[in-house]
Structure formats: C-alpha cells, structure tokens
C-alpha cells in the first residue's frame with residue numbers, strides 16, 4: 001500500500017542522505033508521499049511568496065486524500081514551502097523577491113558561498129532539496145509553483161515549459177501568458193525548466209479569493225493524472241466537477257503575450273488606479289496609474305495584467321494581447 005514516506009529500509013531505495021536531508025528541512029516540508037511503484041517525481045512549491053498561502057492548503061488537502069483513500073499511485077509527490085520566513089510572517093518577502101533571484105549566477109553563488117540575504121538562503125535550500133530528492137528511478141520530474149495575485153483574477157498559467165508540461169496546460173484549459181520570463185528575470189520555473197524539470201507556474205486567483213485553494217487543488221490532481229501518477233478514475237469527483245466549472249468560465253480562451261511592462265523605479269510612489277482586475281480590457285491612452293511624475297497611460301490597447309495592489313514589488317502592471325499562436329494547440 002502507498003503511504004507516507006517511511007525510513008529507507010521499507011521503501012524505494014533512495015540515496016542515503018535523502019532521509020537525513022528531509023529531516024533537516026522539516027520547517028519547509030508540507031508532505032512527502034510515495035508508493036512502491038516507481039514513477040515520476042512531482043514537487044509542489046507553495047508560498048514562494050509568503051502571503052500566498054492557498055497553495056500550501058491545496059497541497060495538504062491532496063496529501064490527506066492520498067493517505068486516506070486507496071488510490072493506485074506511482075512515483076513520489078513532495079510538497080514544500082518556498083519562503084519559510086516570509087510564510088511565518090505572512091508577508092510576500094523579507095528582503096527580496098524569492099521569485100526574481102533564480103538567475104544562473106545567483107543560484108551558483110548561493111550554493112557555494114555564504115548567503116547574501118534571507119531569500120538567498122531559501123533559494124539554496126530549495127535547490128539542494130530538488131537535487132537530493134531527484135532520483136534516477138524517477139521517469140520524469142515535474143515542478144508546480146503555486147501562486148495567487150493581489151488583484152482579482154481568473155486562474156492563469158504564468159509559465160509552462162515545453163515537453164510534458166504541455167499536456168497539463170491542455171487539461172487545465174486556463175489562459176496561458178506566454179514569454180513572461182522574458183520580462184521577469186529570475187523566476188524559479190525558468191531555472192527549474194533549464195535543469196530538466198517540467199515546470200509550471202500557476203496563479204489560481206486573488207490572495208483573498210476562497211476559490212483559490214480549490215483551483216490550486218484542481219491543478220495538482222490534474223497534473224498527477226496527466227503525469228500518470230494516479231489513474232484518471234481516481235481524480236476525486238468534486239475536483240472533476242470543479243474542473244468542468246472552470247472550463248465553462250467565460251475567460252479568455254486563447255493564450256496571451258506580454259507587450260508592455262511598467263517597471264517601478266525607486267521612490268516613484270506608484271499607485272495603480274483602483275478597480276482593475278487581471279485581463280481587463282484597456283484602451284490606448286487610458287490612465288492606469290499615478291506616480292510622482294504624474295499620470296501613467298496605457299501605451300497600447302490590450303488587457304491589463306498583474307496590476308500592483310500591494311506595497312511590495314517593482315512591476316507596476318503589464319499589458320498583454322492575444323497571441324497569434326494559440327498555446328493550447330500543440331506547441332512546436
């Protein structure tokens with residue numbers, strides 16, 4: 001029977017330091033579930049931004065169901081908190097944004113020298129965890145990075161690499177924002193994509209939306225089925241119903257591309273005008289925000305994306321437009 005990860009002797013043989021390491025990261029560990037049947041490795045990262053707690057709740061719900069029900073399970077599901085000190089303080093970050101520092105140089109430095117910030121230390125520990133639990137027996141590796149937004153929003157996929165992640169994207173049916181990693185450097189999923197993980201960053205809705213937990217949970221179950229870690233029939237019925245509802249949502253059906261990024265400079269006193277939600281249509285010239293230089297107009301028509309309604313952050317807003325190539329068709 002599948003069960004919670006037990007000491008190595010009655011489980012899949014994994015590297016000796018795996019058990020030791022996992023004990024040492026208990027503060028970060030939400031759960032670890034595996035069966036005797038080998039299969040993919042899926043890591044859920046919740047709270048990379050400490051105030052986005054919905055992903056942690058969703059991962060715990062899934063782990064609970066897996067422990068209670070007799071679901072045929074292959075591989076290993078591992079769920080961790082991203083920014084532990086920020087999660088404890090219920091803030092987005094402590095010193096810097098943990099989803100903007102995963103550049104090649106910084107990751108390498110973080111692994112070899114003393115940390116330069118609290119988030120730097122978090123980054124090194126997460127990367128080591130990924131390395132330690134990566135097992136040559138796992139046929140494929142998946143990473144789900146779960147977020148919520150400060151503005152009201154329909155669910156959307158903020159990044160999905162190529163390969164096996166495309167199957168998950170197709171299942172979820174949420175709008176995909178293409179090429180955001182070209183504008184936001186140092187995202188976790190960009191880094192993990194580069195080191196061989198099928199990586200998806202998913203925004204479930206706003207921090208305050210009660211729905212966000214259900215939507216995150218739906219993504220995890222659908223991803224497990226897509227990776228063939230559970231049989232299709234074992235996706236809980238309430239999740240299937242939820243998924244059907246999601247697909248009926250009158251959201252944007254195609255994928256979108258970023259065409260404009262408003263970067264906030266130090267001391268700008270940026271204030272987004274109230275009432276914008278994600279993917280709302282805006283006209284060229286519309287006043288979207290104010291700062292110490294005056295009004296900030298939309299330089300092009302499109303849909304406003306990630307309008308900033310919180311204290312922290314350097315990204316005021318983006319404008320996206322429907323992309324010509326529909327990402328829900330098989331990507332080249």
Ligand SMILES: [Zn+2]
Pocket residue numbers: 048049052146147148
């Ligand atoms: Zn986030």
